[in-house]
Amino acid sequence: MVEFAELVEIESRGLAAAVTAIVGDRHRAEEIVQEAFERCYRRWWRVSRLDRPGAWVRRVAINEAISVSRRHATELRVMQRVGTMPDRAPADPLAGLDDEGVWAAVRALPRDQAVVIALRYGADLGIDDIAATTGATPAAVKSLLHRARAALRRDPALVPYVNAEEP
């Protein structure tokens, strides 16, 4: 059975990165991850006997991150970036963005796609771990990842505008 300290060490950095990717604010992400671990600690007698305690704490944090990012959806609308269009890099248009631009484009994706991207690349998780965290099947995770990557490459700099116009 995994020790609590071990779980914190294993999960916290990747999870903080994934939550940062979703909420776009490092300090808020730190709070969310800290709170998720506090909840985990308070019911450790239960969580510790789960097959995947890591998936439990990730789910708590990602849920909260989604909830926070939804509450800030209005802000997102007014925060539309007036960035310069990247030069049409023929190989990969995403490469034309700085990191901040990449994550802003990720946040503008539909919520489920943003979450799988955050878990895959932010938390560096495999398909099975993402599936265990989100409750989706591995095949659904793969399909979401594929769709998300394709959407990001459609025109990443424009994504925030496109999605901001949808209710």
Add this chain to the structure above:
Amino acid sequence: MTERPDRDPSRPDREGEPSEVVDAASVDGAPADELDGGDDPVLAAAGARLRAAAPTVSTEAVTAAVLRRRSRRLGAGLVAASVAVVVLATALAVRGRSTGDDEIAAPPGRVRVEDIVGSLDEEPIDPTTVRLAASVSTFADCDALIDDLRRVGAAHVGSRGFGGYGALYGMGYGDFYATASREAAADTDGAVAAGETIGTNVQVAGVDELDHVKAEGALIYDLDRRGDLRITGADDLAVRSTIDVTPGDPGPGGDRATVGEMLVAEGRVVVFGTEVETSEPVEGDPSATRASTSYLTATFVDATDPTAPEVTDRVRIEGSLVSARLVGGEIRLVTTSHLADLGFVMPTTPASVPIALERNRRTVASSSAADWIPDWRRDGGDPEPLVPCERVYVPDTFAGVAMTSMVTFPLGTGRFEPQATSIVAPGTTLYAGLEKVAISSEVWVDPIDRDRLEFDDWQTAIHEFSFAADAAPGYEGTGVVDGSTVGQFAFGEIGDSLAVVTTEGTPWDQDGEVAVDLTVLTPDGDGSLTAVASVDDLAGGRGAVAAVRFVEGRVLVSTGLFGREVHVIDVTDPAAPRRAGSVTVPGQIGYFHPLPDGRALMVGSRSDTVGTGDDRRSRPWVQVHLLDVSDADAPHVLSTWERPWAADAVGYDHHAFTYWPDRGLAMWGVTDQNWAAGNDRPNHALVLGVGDGAVAEVAVPEASRPNEVAAPCPVVEVTDPEILDVIGRDAVVLRCADADPAEVEWPRYECGSVGRDWIDRYVPEGERDGTWFLCHRASRPTVSRVLVVAGRPMLLTDQTLEALDPDTFASTAIAYHPSPMGWSGY
């Protein structure tokens, strides 16, 4: 480096440069799951930098924070939190009715609003201090009702409104596609089945519960998760008909309509779903936002001719579904609605908190009865109140800002013809027996506040209802018990009274070292339920209920650390229930199923650890015990059966379990958990004999893959390594003719369409015609239900419907029957 317990240890560590990762999995022929898109170098590099810069959380900080909260709780008690923007969450739904309904009170004058707002304290009422009601009032008319609601509502509203919309967001912790089933199927329209048909597993025989699949006669009704009701013959597994049951035109801003659960009787079907409407933000005020409003939808289908079903009515009802039952052809539906549509504002900076609070208070103080009373509306029709003002019961203390309605209507007419009674309280759980029906309430607390607020004596209110032919549901009274419940199975009947098993503390934070009580409640004829008997602290302070079941003459409760203690309460004398014996089992119990002869089946799990060092892994087991409680004082386990590397859903979704009484068989699906042994391992169903004093394995049938068929469109070979990096090496690209449908179904694969711009980027000009799809190998089918239809056992999975031989349980026929259980809710 420490081991990652829930990660496949064979998976290469990815902390290094992504480009160094070797496609090991595809070399040995296994699907390259882990590498699918893993080599997206831009995202991988951005992710690595994000991790390097990510804030860290230390164990010390976490434990210190938890201790700090505990000591605050022990010391200062309820000294009001200084900063807290306390949100009493739960809310009352409702949209303004357009025009003059004479019954509905007009908005109050300005003086009245000032009067209400001026009389309020500086802070909203703290949910930790809210006491649930023990008595209720009704009002003669809408004017009197709304006057009361304005005052109490304004005192409770916070700077973010009533907060009930929080429930719409995020992922649930339980099953995303949980739901239920039916009992005692009647033969459909003279179509006599060749063998028996067993409805899905319910709490009380004769009271059918909601599920996404129902069997009646020789037919299977299920929801395919794309908004369709599908009717399938059990004899040939052929789909007789498919009909769209999503709500009609959702109107402006309406989106995300889904259907999830249904009830069926004699070919008449009602399908319940959800529709979410997101309001536009207030114009010119970027800091204000309006919450989403959630509607319950009900679609009625006449499927008496299974080859030509017809939608006979569609309605949407303000609020959300608590639950519904079908008893003798009548639907008993419970909804809870929230006042989200009043147009509350939310502060985005600390300075705007008092301004938002003031504004929200004014909104409530000037609300009209139409804002509070839930509406329902037929497709294209005008909204109508679900309940008249005089049948709204208001507790003497405000338990929460929500309106919970008990609604009844006949299923057979095919039209929504509701009769309702409402109570101003949140609705959490519905218990429905043949005689007793109750709704429980808790003070609703926004999840984000759950760990910030401390509740010293959490309580659950129980509202009992009665039913009579051709009359609205009758309200019998409300009782209050200490603690929280584990849901519908915590309720039952002892003698002629309702009884409930509670755990001390809040539902989301049971600490395992608390009291567990049984309370028997009887209406006093004066609007209250009084405790007439109880068994207190039945687990000796080492409680926290994991599962409960009321069986003949006994109540079974599994409690304690790891849920391993099973306590027996003897209720053979209803006036004097008593704590009898207990038994310890080596795992946790998630579900009890009553069996004849004083026995019960206990379905649970345990886990152990295998391997050492980097190979150390937790190994889950599904565990089943046959318990003999014929002597309440000496319960004992007669037999135990278990299976390693397996997990099931029965503990939180009792509809996943099927009992075949004539054969003494217990059946349910299990998923393979041995990820390290490869991710292409099949899942199974368990078929266990539970008669004869022992649990014996009869069969463990595998959920087969659907039969392989050729690709529905020409396969395009992809060799460009750059494209393969993006789409994954096991992906198959299909190019269909333009006339083909927008979706492709291909057994054993999951396909999604490829965007035009993406085609333009990667496909040479002149070869871009057609609709392109990207397909990945589907994972193995997972058994969601084991059905017995016309004497034939069958497995319903996310991809297939598979018939089994009734004796050997070997596969006899299989049909591709997809119900993609994707990640819904967005």
